[in-house]
Amino acid sequence: MPLAMLLLPVTALAHGGNHDPASPRSLEAWVALPLLCSAFLYATGVARLWIGLAPGRGVALWQAASFGCGWLLLAIALISPVHALAERLFAVHMLEHEILMTLAAPLLVLARPMGGMLWALPLARRRTIGAVGRSRWVSRPWRILVDPPVATLTHGAAIWLWHVPLLFNAALESPFVHGLQHVSFLGSALLFWWSLLRGRARVRGYGAAAFYLFVTALHSGFLGILLSIARSPIYPAQSSDAAHWGLTPLEDQQLAGLIMWVPAGLVYAAATLAMIGIWISKSGTVPIPGGSHAPLSR
Template sequence: MLIPRTFVVAALGWVGGAEAHGLTADDRAALHFGWSFDPWVVGLLVLSAALYVVGYVRLRARSRQARTVRAVHCTAFALGWFALVAALDSPLDTLAAALFSAHMLQHEALMLIAAPLLVIGRPLSVWMWALPVSLRVGVGCAVRSRWIRAPWRTITTPLAAWLLHAAALWGWHAPVFFEAALARPGIHTLQHASFLVSALLFWWTVFGNTQRSERSAHAMLSLFTTMVHTGALGALLTLSPGLWYPSYIESTSALGFDPLQDQQLGGLVMWVPGGLAYLIGGLAVAARWLVKRLPSPMRARAAQDG
């Protein structure tokens, strides 16, 4: 059985919103934007990277087969890891407290850059090899139990993952919930966690399980429909004549920007670059499908080439 390779990765985003994105009085006075080194975020990021390096080295020493594939996975994980760092610890995180457009860019980095790259990186299978043998066996037995296997199969069906991701996107952008996340650190943490977890599940249905032939059709449909509904949400934000999130008025004005224009820019971030990310994903799925249609010798040669 394929184990849930992305659930552990989701913990990296759970603490990403440890501070709510409403400015305090001191923040408004200083308006200084730098790196935010939350101990929990930094600790989880460092731990995840260390485990991956140990597991990767052990796997590479164990067998020379599929080294190219493992190298691709390692590169994807590294890029996804750096995307998490950029979203959760870089000045983008502190700037998101003052600008809605920066906040939207942060969310897009989590959902459209970090999440798909982490899924491609297959971190859990590599982390397993960093564990002691006894613990590795115990974890393997646990994830194969029906208590984990049945829920995992349910939430990773294309329809369930699509619905969860769409609900997270539309629900959290409702003004009442978005404003609550800006005001309360706990709710803001939940917002970031639900964005990342639902994105990991969504991209798992696209790139995670490639053994079933019908996955490509499901993946293309999921990507196209998600591109449509996220584009619609971005268009609503961009073309709206009024402000959706009044909490940003003071901080945006303090930086010399028009709050409505900042909202429009945030909508464009979701509408245009977001749509491009789903288009790139669709092209990757199409390329995967075409490679599978090649004769076996040509398929093997394509795999060796990269």
């Protein structure tokens, strides 16, 4: 259920093959309207909560800021000049994907926007959606999907399968397939980050979360290296316009690989170090009766 709410603004964020630069698809209403609707729902719900309670109550200020930043990154990736340029350069297309998976997704997960969005709806609708979310038909599959090993495998499979030339080229040719690619990238990233930041990894320990982050950094970095060291373009159609930007198709692909390898790897590394730091700090306490903790040393 939380994933469904997070996906609300992105289920229509598909795009297809090459377009005339005079009419970039970043202006298409079927991309912008879902984003605007999600922002309206969240802002309305949070405003209703804060007016009834107090600013920061119900939805914390940092959560609202996290949603705002995550939403802004979605907009930058999908309805800005970044998106238009991604139609011309593989490197920018890779940057677009990494913004979705390594920046926007964790910020949206931290924000937990479902609660805020629900408060924009009438009470009866909120109760109905809540009941559906608690039903075994939703809660059981959700628990499986956000189990860290499952979520990590799902996200990794999405990354690797969509870089198989057959599927990648199909995404370039078909708007529907390209849309499916974007939804699977962002959807699997939401599952992955949820499993680590909000899911069972916290029960199993921050060390487990650090491990799954490390695994993801390792395999995605390896894919980036493969793209960087290839001796010929793997997806020639994606870089067909690279010469207009002073690049050969191979250089464009190598730059895309470096973006997947280094900047994205740094995000995973930072998250891994954060989890390890929390893990170490938590290990410095021992439980005492009543559920609180006492330091092991002073």
